Amino acid sequence: MGDTRLMKGNEALAEAAIRAGCQGYFGYPITPQSEILEYLADEGRKRGMIVLQAESEVASINMVYGGAGAGARVMTSSSSPGISLMQEGISYIACAELPCLIVNVNRGGPGLGTIQPSQGDYFQSVKGGGHGDYRLIVLAPSSVQEMADFVYDAFDLADKYRTPVLILADGALGQMMEKVEFREYIPADHVPPKPWATTGKLKERARNFVTSLHMQPEQMEEVNKHLQAKYRTIAEHEVRYELVAADDAEYMIVAYGLAARVSHRAVQLARAEGIRVGLLRPITLWPYPSAVLQSIASRLQGVLVVEMNAGQMVEDVRLAVEGRAPVHFYGRMGGVIPGPDEVVRALRAIVHNEVAQAAEAH
Amino acid sequence: MSPEITQDLTAEEQEQLECVYAKPETLTETRFHYCPGCGHSVVHRVLMEVVEELDIQDKTIGIAPVGCSVFAYHYMNIDMQGAAHGRASAVATAVKRLLPDRYVFAYQGDGDLAAIGTAETIHTCNRGENIMIVFINNAIYGMTGGQMAPTTLLGMKTSTSPTGRTVETAGFPIMITNMIAMLPGVAYVTRQSVETPNAVRQLKKAFTKGFQYQKEHKGTCFIEVVSNCPSGWKMTPLQANKWLVENMFPVYPPGDIKVPA
Structure with missing residues (x-):
């Protein structure tokens, strides 16, 4: 049975992350999304989540890399300037094929801009943002309900395709309060096994390593071909409107x-x-x-x-x-x-x- | 034993040989790509010997940096992650937080740890993350071809300090290890080296302590290894080790800087 509440978009998203079985959150305060960090620092920790306020968005996204590489469901959230800082890490995550959730509660730019809502990060979200040929699955909620619902979908898509998923909201969706119903979701039914994760090399398997470095150009081209094939599959099956x-x-x-x-x-x-x-x-x-x-x-x-x-x-x-x-x-x-x-x-x-x-x- | 060494011997003769020194199982069969005389090979080996002796191969996760040791995961036969430049300690933080019963170390060079990754290094240590940071200080950017590092000595010539590092243009060599020792979350800070067999033995003891303290949840363990870069320093391995003792040690003296109470 669902559970209905009146909540801010940011809080609804954070609550859904707990319910989606997110094990680690790494983030840095920035308006208009700090409620996500605040909510998880309280409620998330109480319910067993690792919540770490990092020294920067650069550190946050690299913590997401580490946590995802260790096989955990992990996420970060920020707003436009902070997401810009994360771009290098996002590119690494895409290449290393690490599933994770990144949330951008978009504010006005360019530069330090304003804390008011904006959609100025569309290009950054869908055309790459970081270096190299990669894509993010980008989900765009338009209600507090979707701020919650898309968290489950984002984690599931991330795990299904071993790819980072971005929820692109804006300051108004983060701040406004609406009715939200939390659907029933049992993480164990959704999280696939992650035999590639670095959890400690057991005798019966070869070592696992997570990397985005392939020095031979032919090998790097193969990695790129693999990524492009995956993106074609996603484009074929995951369009929503x-x-x-x-x-x-x-x-x-x-x-x-x-x-x-x-x-x-x-x-x-x-x-x-x-x-x-x-x-x-x-x-x-x-x-x-x-x-x-x-x-x-x-x-x-x-x-x-x-x-x-x-x-x-x-x-x-x-x-x-x-x-x-x-x-x-x-x-x-x-x-x-x-x-x-x-x-x-x-x-x-x-x-x-x-x-x-x-x-x-x- | 490698085929090159034994190829002149008959099978019978080979069988009679006594094995006195073997590669630990925690190193892969891949040959090190490091330059002759480079300290990285020795540090890798010693670190992996300790992992084998403590029997923690199945519980150890290493984080490789960007720098000459970027391919550490090709040599160390453990689960590893390759981090973005400077971010190894942030990556290690998350791995340890999510897998608290594992042993986690970050292996980083001077440019990685003390230039681009300074913020991550300091804040990881300040949080007292229960990990071990191995800091290879050879006072130069080796992988990119010998540029000035934050730890490059005053007067030392590199490709970006061609007439020698001066305070006016580049400031002083950063004493990052001493800075780290000031942070209360840090349990163990030591400066070691690998230029003599005895130094290697001391380093091995330091690694063993680092893992032991991690097991005891003491806090961050920070082990600097004053190392060399024969190629970058444009010296033979022997010259490099002599130069290291004469020039690096006065600035970076070996020894424990902080030990757990």
Whole structure:
């Protein structure tokens, strides 16, 4: 049976981590996600989790490497500047194929930026971030409920593919309070055996070593081919998205996370005005739901991408749409959350302009 | 015994040979890639001899650094992780916290431990993590071709201090081991070396103590090994060991710096 509570997004995520059987948390305080560390330092420790406040995000991510290499379910969390500091370690973790959870409660940037919510880390999350050819599975929650639910999914995906998984939220999702129901989850039913982990060399097996170093170029190319094959499998099986009011839609808004919640309301308002608009909400930002977008694009008169950044995901939308429909962008930056009315205005402008253009063509 | 040594002997003659010195089971069959005379080979061997003698091969997890010993896991026949440059003690911290009944050590060079990894080193020791840190100090970056290290001596020539290290441009050699000894969480700090058979024996004792204290949950054990780099120092192995005694020891004198009460 589930267990329903009213919680902050950060706390819900932390509570879910305990319930998901996370054995080690390593992190450094940074707004707007410090509640995760605080919650686990109290509640996590009481329930047997190793919780360590590290000296930096650099140390945190390398502790995650060590803990994951030792076969434990481990995680870290931070916000944008801290996640930037972790990028080297994330690249090592991806190459060494260590399962773990990384949480980014995105704040406005660049630089020290602001502590307010942002989606400015999309590129960093889905295009690499660190060095070399690697991918993260990126899950984008848009409610406190999903802040909790995606923790279980993230750990399961990480273990299934031996790959780091990123939950990309934002400051508002971390700070706001909503009802959240914790589903029943028995870690023992989900955590696979990890015979590759460094737990001490037993007589009956060869030594295990965890590394990302392969000096021979041919050998390193093989490692890369293996990783790319794994990423193709993930792209084939793990795409997740939500479609709202898409069946008769002439226009589609594409938005994720908090921007998708705003856009959901905008869809309702625009429909009341007679604009036939739907919403595509990517849940996995990598792998990206390109196929669904591709399949509906040719019957659309326009696509509006709404993001809390200068226009990052819009590039992936354009790659998927491939010119089948015009792609427009509306974004706010620096920690500003767009309101549904702004989105409707942007949509109206597209619709009316296109109507005007069509009239001109006549 | 290696085939090269015994190839001139008949099978019968080989059988009559008495084995007086064998490779421990805790070393793999892989040959060391280290330069002739380099201290790493000896330190690896001594460390693995101790693991074998204490019968803790199945409970020991080592963390290799970035540096000349980056491939330590090819030689040490134990479970190991290769850490990012400077982060071995952070990696070791997590392994030990999650597997508290195992023996965990980090093996690091001077650039790794005392330059890029200074923060991790100090905070691991300050938390008193119950691990052993093996610190190989040869006053130079060997793997990248002989650049100045944080422990490079004043006046010492390297590829990035071509006229000799000066205080004006690079400050003083860092006394990281003495700094570490000031931290209350640290149980055992010693400075050893491997330039003579007796020094090797002393180092072996230090490793044995390091594992023993770890078993007793005493806190961090920090073992510096003043070592050489014949290639980087552009010397023969013998010259290097002589230079080490004459120049390294006055700055980095061997001996215990802190022992458990």
